[in-house]
Amino acid sequence: MSTSPDTPTTRTIKVDSLARVEGEGALYLKLDGETVQDLKFRIFEPPRFFEAFLQGRDFREAPDITSRICGICPVAYLMSACHAMESLCGVSVGGQLRALRRLLYCGEWLESHALHGFMLHLPDFLGYPDAVTMAADHRELVERALRLKKLGNRIMTLLGGREIHPVNIRVGGFYRVPTRTELEALCPELEWALEALMATAPVLAGLEFPEMEPDYEFMALWHPDEYPFNEGRLRSSKGVDVSIDQYDRVLMEEHVAHSNALRSRMLTGHGPAHMGPLARYALNYPRLGPQAKAAAGALGLGEVCRNPFRSLLVRAVEMVFSCEEALAIIDAYEPPDAPAVPVEPRAGTGFGATEAPRGVCYHRYTIDAEGIIQDAKIVAPTSVNQRVIEADLWQVVQPRVNLPDEELRLICEQAIRNYDPCISCATHFLDLTVERV
Protein backbone atom coordinates (compact mmCIF):
# COMPACT_ATOMS: atom_id res chain seq x y z
CA MET A 1 0.00 0.00 0.00
CA SER A 2 1.27 3.46 -0.80
CA THR A 3 0.03 6.89 0.21
CA SER A 4 0.68 9.90 -1.91
CA PRO A 5 -0.60 13.46 -1.60
CA ASP A 6 -2.49 14.76 -4.64
CA THR A 7 -3.27 18.14 -3.17
CA PRO A 8 -2.78 19.48 0.33
CA THR A 9 -6.33 18.29 1.21
CA THR A 10 -6.54 15.14 -0.86
CA ARG A 11 -5.07 11.77 -0.17
CA THR A 12 -5.02 8.84 -2.52
CA ILE A 13 -4.44 5.41 -1.17
CA LYS A 14 -3.67 2.61 -3.52
CA VAL A 15 -3.82 -0.96 -2.41
CA ASP A 16 -2.09 -3.52 -4.57
CA SER A 17 -4.69 -6.18 -4.20
CA LEU A 18 -7.82 -6.98 -2.34
CA ALA A 19 -6.83 -9.83 -0.13
CA ARG A 20 -8.73 -13.05 -0.14
CA VAL A 21 -11.07 -12.47 -3.04
CA GLU A 22 -10.87 -14.76 -6.02
CA GLY A 23 -9.15 -12.80 -8.73
CA GLU A 24 -8.82 -9.09 -8.90
CA GLY A 25 -10.82 -5.92 -9.39
CA ALA A 26 -10.78 -2.37 -8.12
CA LEU A 27 -12.63 -0.08 -5.76
CA TYR A 28 -12.53 3.69 -5.96
CA LEU A 29 -13.83 5.86 -3.13
CA LYS A 30 -14.11 9.64 -3.19
CA LEU A 31 -14.90 11.17 0.18
CA ASP A 32 -15.77 14.82 0.67
CA GLY A 33 -15.56 15.56 4.35
CA GLU A 34 -18.13 13.25 5.89
CA THR A 35 -19.92 12.49 2.65
CA VAL A 36 -19.27 9.73 0.16
CA GLN A 37 -19.13 11.63 -3.07
CA ASP A 38 -18.38 8.76 -5.41
CA LEU A 39 -17.90 5.05 -5.18
CA LYS A 40 -17.14 2.68 -8.02
CA PHE A 41 -16.56 -1.05 -7.80
CA ARG A 42 -14.84 -2.22 -10.92
CA ILE A 43 -14.09 -5.62 -12.28
CA PHE A 44 -11.85 -6.09 -15.24
CA GLU A 45 -13.46 -8.65 -17.40
CA PRO A 46 -11.53 -9.98 -20.32
CA PRO A 47 -13.05 -9.77 -23.76
CA ARG A 48 -15.70 -12.38 -24.17
CA PHE A 49 -13.01 -14.90 -24.95
CA PHE A 50 -15.03 -17.99 -24.23
CA GLU A 51 -18.21 -16.84 -25.92
CA ALA A 52 -16.24 -16.12 -29.05
CA PHE A 53 -14.25 -19.32 -28.64
CA LEU A 54 -17.46 -21.35 -28.56
CA GLN A 55 -18.75 -20.08 -31.88
CA GLY A 56 -18.25 -22.71 -34.57
CA ARG A 57 -17.68 -25.50 -32.05
CA ASP A 58 -19.81 -28.60 -31.69
CA PHE A 59 -22.61 -28.25 -29.13
CA ARG A 60 -21.23 -31.20 -27.18
CA GLU A 61 -18.02 -29.26 -26.50
CA ALA A 62 -19.72 -26.42 -24.60
CA PRO A 63 -19.61 -28.02 -21.14
CA ASP A 64 -15.90 -28.83 -21.24
CA ILE A 65 -14.91 -25.51 -22.79
CA THR A 66 -16.94 -23.37 -20.40
CA SER A 67 -15.84 -25.32 -17.34
CA ARG A 68 -12.39 -23.84 -17.92
CA ILE A 69 -13.70 -20.35 -17.19
CA CYS A 70 -13.35 -20.92 -13.47
CA GLY A 71 -11.11 -23.21 -11.48
CA ILE A 72 -13.33 -22.92 -8.41
CA CYS A 73 -16.76 -23.56 -9.86
CA PRO A 74 -16.35 -25.66 -13.01
CA VAL A 75 -19.48 -27.64 -12.14
CA ALA A 76 -21.67 -24.57 -12.49
CA TYR A 77 -20.46 -24.02 -16.04
CA LEU A 78 -20.63 -27.70 -16.92
CA MET A 79 -24.15 -28.05 -15.64
CA SER A 80 -25.55 -24.83 -17.06
CA ALA A 81 -24.13 -25.71 -20.48
CA CYS A 82 -25.52 -29.24 -20.32
CA HIS A 83 -28.98 -28.08 -19.33
CA ALA A 84 -29.03 -25.42 -22.01
CA MET A 85 -28.08 -27.91 -24.73
CA GLU A 86 -30.48 -30.54 -23.47
CA SER A 87 -33.40 -28.12 -23.35
CA LEU A 88 -32.48 -26.95 -26.83
CA CYS A 89 -32.48 -30.54 -28.13
CA GLY A 90 -35.66 -31.52 -26.33
CA VAL A 91 -34.01 -33.95 -23.92
CA SER A 92 -34.68 -34.31 -20.23
CA VAL A 93 -32.18 -36.03 -17.95
CA GLY A 94 -33.94 -37.56 -14.98
CA GLY A 95 -33.74 -40.34 -12.45
CA GLN A 96 -30.36 -41.39 -11.13
CA LEU A 97 -28.45 -39.33 -13.67
CA ARG A 98 -30.18 -36.23 -12.38
CA ALA A 99 -29.43 -37.30 -8.82
CA LEU A 100 -25.75 -37.76 -9.68
CA ARG A 101 -25.68 -34.24 -11.06
CA ARG A 102 -27.00 -32.98 -7.76
CA LEU A 103 -24.34 -34.98 -5.98
CA LEU A 104 -21.69 -33.39 -8.17
CA TYR A 105 -23.03 -30.00 -7.14
CA CYS A 106 -22.87 -31.05 -3.47
CA GLY A 107 -19.14 -31.53 -4.03
CA GLU A 108 -18.69 -28.13 -5.60
CA TRP A 109 -20.61 -26.28 -2.88
CA LEU A 110 -18.68 -28.09 -0.19
CA GLU A 111 -15.28 -27.33 -1.60
CA SER A 112 -16.09 -23.76 -2.57
CA HIS A 113 -17.89 -22.85 0.66
CA ALA A 114 -15.17 -24.51 2.76
CA LEU A 115 -12.50 -22.49 1.01
CA HIS A 116 -14.33 -19.20 1.09
CA GLY A 117 -16.15 -19.55 4.40
CA PHE A 118 -13.36 -20.86 6.55
CA MET A 119 -10.16 -19.84 4.78
CA LEU A 120 -11.08 -16.45 3.33
CA HIS A 121 -14.14 -15.14 5.20
CA LEU A 122 -13.78 -16.44 8.76
CA PRO A 123 -10.49 -14.59 9.47
CA ASP A 124 -12.44 -11.32 9.06
CA PHE A 125 -14.61 -12.12 12.06
CA LEU A 126 -12.01 -13.79 14.24
CA GLY A 127 -9.76 -10.77 13.82
CA TYR A 128 -6.96 -12.15 11.68
CA PRO A 129 -5.53 -10.75 8.48
CA ASP A 130 -5.54 -14.14 6.79
CA ALA A 131 -6.03 -17.86 7.24
CA VAL A 132 -2.34 -18.54 7.78
CA THR A 133 -2.24 -16.23 10.79
CA MET A 134 -5.55 -17.63 12.02
CA ALA A 135 -4.19 -21.18 11.79
CA ALA A 136 -1.60 -20.48 14.45
CA ASP A 137 -4.37 -19.93 17.01
CA HIS A 138 -7.17 -22.01 15.50
CA ARG A 139 -5.38 -24.99 14.08
CA GLU A 140 -8.32 -27.36 14.52
CA LEU A 141 -10.68 -25.04 12.63
CA VAL A 142 -8.29 -24.77 9.72
CA GLU A 143 -7.61 -28.52 9.65
CA ARG A 144 -11.36 -29.07 9.62
CA ALA A 145 -11.84 -26.62 6.77
CA LEU A 146 -9.14 -28.27 4.70
CA ARG A 147 -10.68 -31.67 5.30
CA LEU A 148 -14.13 -30.39 4.29
CA LYS A 149 -12.72 -28.91 1.13
CA LYS A 150 -10.93 -32.13 0.37
CA LEU A 151 -14.21 -34.04 0.73
CA GLY A 152 -15.84 -31.72 -1.79
CA ASN A 153 -12.95 -32.27 -4.16
CA ARG A 154 -13.20 -36.01 -3.67
CA ILE A 155 -16.85 -36.01 -4.73
CA MET A 156 -16.02 -33.88 -7.75
CA THR A 157 -13.15 -36.17 -8.67
CA LEU A 158 -15.25 -39.32 -8.40
CA LEU A 159 -18.04 -37.96 -10.59
CA GLY A 160 -16.08 -35.57 -12.74
CA GLY A 161 -13.14 -37.80 -13.47
CA ARG A 162 -10.68 -35.30 -12.09
CA GLU A 163 -10.66 -32.50 -9.57
CA ILE A 164 -9.77 -29.62 -11.82
CA HIS A 165 -11.69 -29.23 -15.06
CA PRO A 166 -13.81 -32.38 -14.83
CA VAL A 167 -13.82 -34.53 -17.97
CA ASN A 168 -16.50 -37.10 -17.18
CA ILE A 169 -19.51 -34.84 -17.73
CA ARG A 170 -21.31 -34.60 -21.03
CA VAL A 171 -24.49 -33.33 -22.56
CA GLY A 172 -27.02 -36.04 -21.64
CA GLY A 173 -25.24 -37.29 -18.54
CA PHE A 174 -21.83 -38.82 -17.85
CA TYR A 175 -19.27 -40.90 -19.70
CA ARG A 176 -19.07 -43.28 -16.78
CA VAL A 177 -21.28 -43.53 -13.73
CA PRO A 178 -19.93 -44.64 -10.35
CA THR A 179 -20.70 -47.95 -8.72
CA ARG A 180 -22.70 -48.02 -5.54
CA THR A 181 -19.59 -49.17 -3.70
CA GLU A 182 -17.62 -46.16 -4.93
CA LEU A 183 -20.31 -43.80 -3.69
CA GLU A 184 -20.73 -45.57 -0.37
CA ALA A 185 -17.02 -45.08 0.29
CA LEU A 186 -17.82 -41.36 0.65
CA CYS A 187 -20.34 -41.90 3.44
CA PRO A 188 -18.05 -42.08 6.48
CA GLU A 189 -16.42 -38.79 5.53
CA LEU A 190 -19.80 -37.18 4.85
CA GLU A 191 -20.96 -38.31 8.29
CA TRP A 192 -17.80 -36.85 9.78
CA ALA A 193 -18.43 -33.59 7.90
CA LEU A 194 -21.93 -33.27 9.35
CA GLU A 195 -20.58 -33.77 12.85
CA ALA A 196 -17.69 -31.39 12.24
CA LEU A 197 -19.95 -28.66 10.92
CA MET A 198 -22.33 -28.99 13.84
CA ALA A 199 -19.36 -28.92 16.20
CA THR A 200 -18.24 -25.67 14.54
CA ALA A 201 -21.65 -24.03 14.93
CA PRO A 202 -21.02 -22.62 18.43
CA VAL A 203 -17.85 -20.89 17.21
CA LEU A 204 -19.66 -19.36 14.26
CA ALA A 205 -22.75 -18.46 16.29
CA GLY A 206 -20.55 -16.55 18.72
CA LEU A 207 -19.02 -14.28 16.08
CA GLU A 208 -19.84 -10.61 15.98
CA PHE A 209 -20.87 -9.18 12.64
CA PRO A 210 -21.30 -5.57 11.54
CA GLU A 211 -24.98 -4.63 11.63
CA MET A 212 -26.58 -4.07 8.26
CA GLU A 213 -29.81 -5.38 6.75
CA PRO A 214 -30.58 -3.86 3.35
CA ASP A 215 -33.94 -4.51 1.75
CA TYR A 216 -32.43 -6.71 -0.94
CA GLU A 217 -34.16 -8.12 -3.95
CA PHE A 218 -32.97 -11.69 -3.52
CA MET A 219 -32.87 -13.66 -6.74
CA ALA A 220 -32.27 -17.39 -7.08
CA LEU A 221 -33.57 -20.53 -8.65
CA TRP A 222 -36.70 -21.86 -7.03
CA HIS A 223 -37.89 -25.44 -7.23
CA PRO A 224 -41.08 -26.73 -5.62
CA ASP A 225 -39.52 -29.92 -4.28
CA GLU A 226 -35.87 -29.26 -3.56
CA TYR A 227 -33.25 -26.76 -2.52
CA PRO A 228 -32.00 -25.66 -5.94
CA PHE A 229 -28.88 -26.86 -7.65
CA ASN A 230 -29.62 -27.61 -11.27
CA GLU A 231 -33.17 -26.66 -12.03
CA GLY A 232 -35.88 -24.25 -11.13
CA ARG A 233 -37.61 -21.03 -12.02
CA LEU A 234 -35.87 -17.71 -11.66
CA ARG A 235 -37.56 -16.01 -8.73
CA SER A 236 -36.97 -12.93 -6.68
CA SER A 237 -38.18 -11.76 -3.31
CA LYS A 238 -39.92 -8.85 -5.04
CA GLY A 239 -42.04 -10.62 -7.55
CA VAL A 240 -39.92 -11.98 -10.39
CA ASP A 241 -41.10 -15.48 -11.25
CA VAL A 242 -40.13 -16.66 -14.72
CA SER A 243 -38.82 -19.73 -16.46
CA ILE A 244 -35.13 -19.66 -17.34
CA ASP A 245 -35.80 -18.91 -21.00
CA GLN A 246 -37.04 -15.50 -19.80
CA TYR A 247 -33.77 -14.62 -18.01
CA ASP A 248 -32.85 -12.02 -20.63
CA ARG A 249 -36.12 -10.22 -19.97
CA VAL A 250 -35.24 -9.87 -16.30
CA LEU A 251 -31.54 -9.07 -16.38
CA MET A 252 -29.58 -7.30 -19.04
CA GLU A 253 -25.83 -6.96 -19.22
CA GLU A 254 -24.34 -3.62 -20.07
CA HIS A 255 -20.95 -1.99 -20.13
CA VAL A 256 -20.29 0.69 -17.57
CA ALA A 257 -17.73 3.40 -17.99
CA HIS A 258 -15.50 2.46 -15.08
CA SER A 259 -15.34 -1.24 -15.83
CA ASN A 260 -14.29 -3.47 -18.66
CA ALA A 261 -16.68 -6.01 -17.22
CA LEU A 262 -20.22 -6.37 -18.29
CA ARG A 263 -22.51 -5.91 -15.35
CA SER A 264 -26.16 -6.82 -15.16
CA ARG A 265 -29.07 -4.56 -14.40
CA MET A 266 -32.64 -5.52 -13.81
CA LEU A 267 -35.22 -4.68 -16.41
CA THR A 268 -38.19 -5.13 -14.10
CA GLY A 269 -37.93 -1.91 -12.16
CA HIS A 270 -36.46 -3.21 -8.94
CA GLY A 271 -33.07 -4.39 -7.92
CA PRO A 272 -30.21 -4.49 -7.81
CA ALA A 273 -30.49 -8.25 -7.72
CA HIS A 274 -28.68 -10.09 -4.96
CA MET A 275 -27.63 -13.63 -5.86
CA GLY A 276 -25.87 -16.33 -3.87
CA PRO A 277 -26.33 -18.07 -0.52
CA LEU A 278 -28.48 -15.41 1.17
CA ALA A 279 -30.85 -15.33 -1.81
CA ARG A 280 -31.08 -19.09 -2.16
CA TYR A 281 -31.68 -19.43 1.54
CA ALA A 282 -34.36 -16.74 1.70
CA LEU A 283 -36.27 -18.17 -1.24
CA ASN A 284 -35.82 -21.85 -0.46
CA TYR A 285 -35.49 -22.30 3.29
CA PRO A 286 -38.54 -24.62 3.58
CA ARG A 287 -36.84 -27.16 1.31
CA LEU A 288 -33.66 -27.51 3.35
CA GLY A 289 -33.22 -30.86 5.07
CA PRO A 290 -33.78 -31.32 8.81
CA GLN A 291 -30.09 -31.19 9.70
CA ALA A 292 -29.54 -28.03 7.67
CA LYS A 293 -32.50 -26.43 9.41
CA ALA A 294 -31.12 -27.57 12.75
CA ALA A 295 -27.79 -26.00 11.83
CA ALA A 296 -29.54 -22.76 10.90
CA GLY A 297 -31.21 -22.78 14.30
CA ALA A 298 -27.93 -23.43 16.07
CA LEU A 299 -26.39 -20.53 14.16
CA GLY A 300 -29.17 -18.19 15.21
CA LEU A 301 -30.56 -17.75 11.71
CA GLY A 302 -34.22 -17.19 10.95
CA GLU A 303 -35.77 -18.16 7.64
CA VAL A 304 -34.38 -15.03 6.01
CA CYS A 305 -31.01 -13.42 6.62
CA ARG A 306 -30.41 -9.94 5.21
CA ASN A 307 -27.07 -9.19 6.81
CA PRO A 308 -24.48 -9.85 4.09
CA PHE A 309 -21.71 -10.30 6.67
CA ARG A 310 -23.65 -13.24 8.08
CA SER A 311 -23.48 -15.00 4.71
CA LEU A 312 -20.69 -16.99 6.33
CA LEU A 313 -23.35 -18.64 8.49
CA VAL A 314 -25.60 -19.35 5.53
CA ARG A 315 -22.69 -20.95 3.70
CA ALA A 316 -22.21 -23.18 6.71
CA VAL A 317 -25.89 -24.17 6.53
CA GLU A 318 -25.49 -24.93 2.83
CA MET A 319 -22.48 -27.10 3.61
CA VAL A 320 -24.61 -29.08 6.05
CA PHE A 321 -27.29 -29.29 3.38
CA SER A 322 -24.73 -30.54 0.83
CA CYS A 323 -23.61 -33.34 3.16
CA GLU A 324 -27.17 -34.26 4.06
CA GLU A 325 -28.25 -34.26 0.43
CA ALA A 326 -25.20 -36.24 -0.66
CA LEU A 327 -25.91 -38.95 1.88
CA ALA A 328 -29.56 -39.15 0.77
CA ILE A 329 -28.57 -39.40 -2.89
CA ILE A 330 -26.03 -42.13 -2.17
CA ASP A 331 -28.52 -44.01 -0.02
CA ALA A 332 -31.07 -44.09 -2.85
CA TYR A 333 -28.54 -44.75 -5.61
CA GLU A 334 -29.03 -47.53 -8.12
CA PRO A 335 -26.64 -47.38 -11.08
CA PRO A 336 -28.59 -46.37 -14.18
CA ASP A 337 -28.69 -48.63 -17.24
CA ALA A 338 -26.79 -46.11 -19.34
CA PRO A 339 -24.42 -43.34 -18.26
CA ALA A 340 -26.15 -40.82 -20.52
CA VAL A 341 -29.24 -40.30 -22.59
CA PRO A 342 -28.67 -39.75 -26.31
CA VAL A 343 -28.88 -36.14 -27.48
CA GLU A 344 -29.25 -35.27 -31.14
CA PRO A 345 -28.83 -31.68 -32.25
CA ARG A 346 -31.58 -29.56 -33.68
CA ALA A 347 -31.50 -25.93 -34.66
CA GLY A 348 -32.65 -23.49 -32.06
CA THR A 349 -31.82 -21.58 -28.90
CA GLY A 350 -31.54 -23.17 -25.48
CA PHE A 351 -31.25 -21.83 -21.95
CA GLY A 352 -29.68 -23.22 -18.81
CA ALA A 353 -29.22 -21.85 -15.32
CA THR A 354 -27.86 -23.55 -12.25
CA GLU A 355 -26.82 -22.42 -8.80
CA ALA A 356 -23.09 -21.85 -8.64
CA PRO A 357 -21.83 -21.37 -5.07
CA ARG A 358 -21.98 -17.63 -5.74
CA GLY A 359 -25.39 -17.56 -7.42
CA VAL A 360 -27.13 -18.20 -10.70
CA CYS A 361 -24.86 -19.12 -13.61
CA TYR A 362 -26.76 -18.52 -16.85
CA HIS A 363 -25.98 -19.90 -20.31
CA ARG A 364 -27.77 -19.34 -23.61
CA TYR A 365 -26.76 -21.04 -26.85
CA THR A 366 -27.96 -20.98 -30.41
CA ILE A 367 -26.95 -23.93 -32.57
CA ASP A 368 -27.71 -24.96 -36.13
CA ALA A 369 -29.18 -28.27 -37.31
CA GLU A 370 -25.71 -29.85 -37.34
CA GLY A 371 -25.12 -28.87 -33.73
CA ILE A 372 -22.62 -26.11 -34.47
CA ILE A 373 -22.75 -23.24 -32.00
CA GLN A 374 -23.72 -19.98 -33.66
CA ASP A 375 -24.00 -17.81 -30.57
CA ALA A 376 -23.24 -18.12 -26.87
CA LYS A 377 -23.99 -15.97 -23.87
CA ILE A 378 -22.68 -16.72 -20.40
CA VAL A 379 -23.42 -14.66 -17.29
CA ALA A 380 -21.53 -15.42 -14.09
CA PRO A 381 -23.33 -14.49 -10.86
CA THR A 382 -20.59 -12.04 -9.96
CA SER A 383 -21.57 -9.96 -12.99
CA VAL A 384 -25.04 -9.62 -11.50
CA ASN A 385 -23.82 -9.05 -7.95
CA GLN A 386 -21.52 -6.18 -8.86
CA ARG A 387 -24.34 -3.67 -8.48
CA VAL A 388 -25.46 -4.94 -5.11
CA ILE A 389 -21.85 -5.05 -3.90
CA GLU A 390 -21.54 -1.40 -4.89
CA ALA A 391 -24.84 -0.59 -3.12
CA ASP A 392 -23.59 -2.35 0.02
CA LEU A 393 -20.34 -0.42 -0.10
CA TRP A 394 -22.22 2.90 -0.06
CA GLN A 395 -23.97 1.78 3.12
CA VAL A 396 -20.78 0.45 4.67
CA VAL A 397 -18.62 3.48 3.91
CA GLN A 398 -21.01 6.36 4.68
CA PRO A 399 -21.18 5.89 8.48
CA ARG A 400 -17.45 5.11 8.61
CA VAL A 401 -15.96 7.95 6.59
CA ASN A 402 -13.97 9.14 9.57
CA LEU A 403 -12.19 5.86 10.00
CA PRO A 404 -8.50 5.84 9.15
CA ASP A 405 -7.91 4.71 5.60
CA GLU A 406 -6.53 1.34 6.62
CA GLU A 407 -9.61 0.51 8.69
CA LEU A 408 -11.87 1.73 5.91
CA ARG A 409 -10.02 -0.47 3.47
CA LEU A 410 -10.49 -3.50 5.68
CA ILE A 411 -14.23 -3.06 6.10
CA CYS A 412 -14.64 -2.49 2.35
CA GLU A 413 -12.71 -5.66 1.65
CA GLN A 414 -14.97 -7.54 4.02
CA ALA A 415 -18.09 -6.11 2.40
CA ILE A 416 -16.89 -7.28 -1.00
CA ARG A 417 -15.82 -10.64 0.38
CA ASN A 418 -19.36 -11.25 1.64
CA TYR A 419 -20.27 -12.09 -1.92
CA ASP A 420 -17.35 -14.44 -2.47
CA PRO A 421 -17.02 -12.72 -5.82
CA CYS A 422 -15.49 -15.17 -8.18
CA ILE A 423 -13.75 -12.40 -9.97
CA SER A 424 -11.32 -14.86 -11.45
CA CYS A 425 -14.13 -15.81 -13.82
CA ALA A 426 -13.87 -12.36 -15.18
CA THR A 427 -10.92 -10.37 -14.00
CA HIS A 428 -7.50 -9.92 -12.44
CA PHE A 429 -6.05 -7.87 -9.59
CA LEU A 430 -8.10 -5.54 -7.39
CA ASP A 431 -6.86 -2.09 -6.47
CA LEU A 432 -8.49 0.15 -3.91
CA THR A 433 -8.23 3.90 -4.21
CA VAL A 434 -9.54 6.26 -1.52
CA GLU A 435 -9.60 9.91 -2.40
CA ARG A 436 -10.36 12.39 0.37
CA VAL A 437 -11.28 15.84 -0.87
Next chain:
Amino acid sequence: MRLLVGVGNPDQRDDGVGLWVVREVARQRPDLAVRELRGDGAGLLSLFEESDDLIVVDAVRGQSEPGRIVRLDALREPPPSRFLRCTGHTFGIAEAVAMAGVLDRLPRRLLILGVEGEDFSWGQDLRPAVAASAAELVAELLAL
Protein backbone atom coordinates in the same frame (compact mmCIF):
# COMPACT_ATOMS: atom_id res chain seq x y z
CA MET B 1 8.13 -40.58 -4.79
CA ARG B 2 8.85 -37.27 -6.38
CA LEU B 3 5.82 -35.34 -7.55
CA LEU B 4 5.96 -32.86 -10.39
CA VAL B 5 3.25 -30.21 -10.09
CA GLY B 6 2.25 -27.81 -12.85
CA VAL B 7 0.26 -24.75 -11.80
CA GLY B 8 -1.64 -22.26 -13.89
CA ASN B 9 -4.48 -21.47 -16.23
CA PRO B 10 -4.01 -22.93 -19.71
CA ASP B 11 -6.32 -20.29 -21.17
CA GLN B 12 -4.30 -17.30 -20.05
CA ARG B 13 -1.28 -17.70 -22.26
CA ASP B 14 1.98 -17.56 -20.27
CA ASP B 15 0.04 -18.33 -17.10
CA GLY B 16 -0.19 -21.87 -18.43
CA VAL B 17 3.57 -22.41 -18.68
CA GLY B 18 3.66 -24.64 -15.61
CA LEU B 19 0.99 -26.90 -17.07
CA TRP B 20 2.72 -26.94 -20.43
CA VAL B 21 5.98 -28.09 -18.83
CA VAL B 22 4.51 -30.92 -16.77
CA ARG B 23 2.33 -32.14 -19.62
CA GLU B 24 5.34 -32.30 -21.89
CA VAL B 25 7.36 -34.15 -19.27
CA ALA B 26 4.49 -36.59 -18.74
CA ARG B 27 4.20 -37.15 -22.47
CA GLN B 28 7.85 -38.12 -22.71
CA ARG B 29 8.04 -39.92 -19.38
CA PRO B 30 4.63 -41.42 -18.53
CA ASP B 31 6.21 -43.17 -15.56
CA LEU B 32 6.76 -39.89 -13.69
CA ALA B 33 4.15 -38.72 -11.18
CA VAL B 34 2.62 -35.48 -12.41
CA ARG B 35 -0.22 -33.36 -11.06
CA GLU B 36 -1.91 -30.20 -12.29
CA LEU B 37 -3.34 -27.34 -10.26
CA ARG B 38 -5.20 -24.24 -11.32
CA GLY B 39 -3.54 -22.22 -8.57
CA ASP B 40 -5.50 -23.40 -5.59
CA GLY B 41 -3.29 -23.45 -2.52
CA ALA B 42 -5.51 -25.94 -0.71
CA GLY B 43 -4.92 -28.31 -3.59
CA LEU B 44 -1.18 -28.02 -3.09
CA LEU B 45 -1.63 -28.72 0.62
CA SER B 46 -3.37 -31.95 -0.34
CA LEU B 47 -0.46 -32.89 -2.54
CA PHE B 48 1.87 -32.54 0.45
CA GLU B 49 0.04 -35.60 1.79
CA GLU B 50 0.92 -37.54 -1.35
CA SER B 51 4.62 -36.81 -1.49
CA ASP B 52 7.38 -35.21 0.55
CA ASP B 53 9.43 -34.35 -2.51
CA LEU B 54 7.75 -31.88 -4.84
CA ILE B 55 8.80 -29.74 -7.73
CA VAL B 56 6.27 -27.02 -8.56
CA VAL B 57 6.39 -25.26 -11.92
CA ASP B 58 4.52 -21.99 -12.08
CA ALA B 59 4.41 -18.66 -13.85
CA VAL B 60 5.96 -15.56 -12.30
CA ARG B 61 5.16 -11.96 -13.06
CA GLY B 62 6.95 -8.73 -12.45
CA GLN B 63 10.34 -10.01 -11.36
CA SER B 64 12.47 -9.66 -14.48
CA GLU B 65 12.56 -10.18 -18.22
CA PRO B 66 10.13 -12.61 -19.89
CA GLY B 67 11.31 -16.19 -19.95
CA ARG B 68 13.71 -15.88 -17.06
CA ILE B 69 13.69 -19.00 -14.92
CA VAL B 70 13.63 -18.50 -11.17
CA ARG B 71 14.56 -21.35 -8.85
CA LEU B 72 13.39 -21.22 -5.29
CA ASP B 73 13.94 -23.64 -2.47
CA ALA B 74 10.64 -22.91 -0.73
CA LEU B 75 11.77 -24.46 2.54
CA ARG B 76 14.68 -22.07 2.83
CA GLU B 77 13.06 -19.04 1.28
CA PRO B 78 9.26 -18.87 1.48
CA PRO B 79 7.83 -17.39 -1.71
CA PRO B 80 6.20 -13.97 -1.39
CA SER B 81 2.50 -14.14 -2.20
CA ARG B 82 2.82 -11.87 -5.21
CA PHE B 83 5.69 -13.87 -6.61
CA LEU B 84 3.48 -16.55 -8.09
CA ARG B 85 1.16 -14.18 -9.79
CA CYS B 86 -0.66 -16.75 -11.83
CA THR B 87 -2.72 -17.71 -8.85
CA GLY B 88 -5.64 -15.36 -9.30
CA HIS B 89 -6.78 -17.05 -6.12
CA THR B 90 -5.48 -15.38 -3.04
CA PHE B 91 -5.17 -18.55 -1.08
CA GLY B 92 -2.57 -19.56 -3.56
CA ILE B 93 0.69 -21.40 -3.71
CA ALA B 94 2.60 -19.02 -1.46
CA GLU B 95 -0.15 -19.15 1.16
CA ALA B 96 -0.19 -22.93 0.97
CA VAL B 97 3.53 -23.06 1.76
CA ALA B 98 3.06 -20.68 4.68
CA MET B 99 0.06 -22.64 5.93
CA ALA B 100 1.93 -25.93 5.66
CA GLY B 101 4.62 -24.42 7.85
CA VAL B 102 2.05 -23.50 10.53
CA LEU B 103 0.35 -26.90 10.33
CA ASP B 104 3.61 -28.88 10.26
CA ARG B 105 2.79 -30.26 6.86
CA LEU B 106 5.80 -29.10 4.89
CA PRO B 107 7.34 -31.72 2.67
CA ARG B 108 10.99 -32.71 2.94
CA ARG B 109 11.79 -30.99 -0.36
CA LEU B 110 9.87 -28.28 -2.19
CA LEU B 111 11.46 -26.70 -5.21
CA ILE B 112 9.58 -24.00 -7.08
CA LEU B 113 10.54 -23.32 -10.66
CA GLY B 114 9.10 -20.03 -11.83
CA VAL B 115 9.07 -18.79 -15.37
CA GLU B 116 8.71 -15.06 -15.88
CA GLY B 117 5.63 -14.58 -18.03
CA GLU B 118 5.03 -11.84 -20.54
CA ASP B 119 1.41 -12.09 -21.62
CA PHE B 120 -1.41 -13.19 -19.30
CA SER B 121 -4.28 -12.29 -21.57
CA TRP B 122 -6.83 -14.87 -22.69
CA GLY B 123 -5.40 -17.29 -25.19
CA GLN B 124 -3.65 -20.61 -25.28
CA ASP B 125 -0.22 -19.99 -26.75
CA LEU B 126 3.01 -19.22 -24.91
CA ARG B 127 5.08 -16.22 -25.93
CA PRO B 128 8.37 -17.21 -27.61
CA ALA B 129 10.67 -16.34 -24.70
CA VAL B 130 8.46 -18.25 -22.30
CA ALA B 131 8.13 -21.23 -24.64
CA ALA B 132 11.92 -21.41 -24.96
CA SER B 133 12.34 -21.47 -21.20
CA ALA B 134 9.58 -24.03 -20.88
CA ALA B 135 11.45 -26.33 -23.25
CA GLU B 136 14.61 -25.78 -21.24
CA LEU B 137 12.80 -26.76 -18.05
CA VAL B 138 11.38 -29.87 -19.67
CA ALA B 139 14.88 -31.00 -20.59
CA GLU B 140 16.10 -30.23 -17.09
CA LEU B 141 13.29 -32.17 -15.43
CA LEU B 142 13.71 -35.14 -17.75
CA ALA B 143 17.38 -35.29 -16.82
CA LEU B 144 16.73 -35.44 -13.08
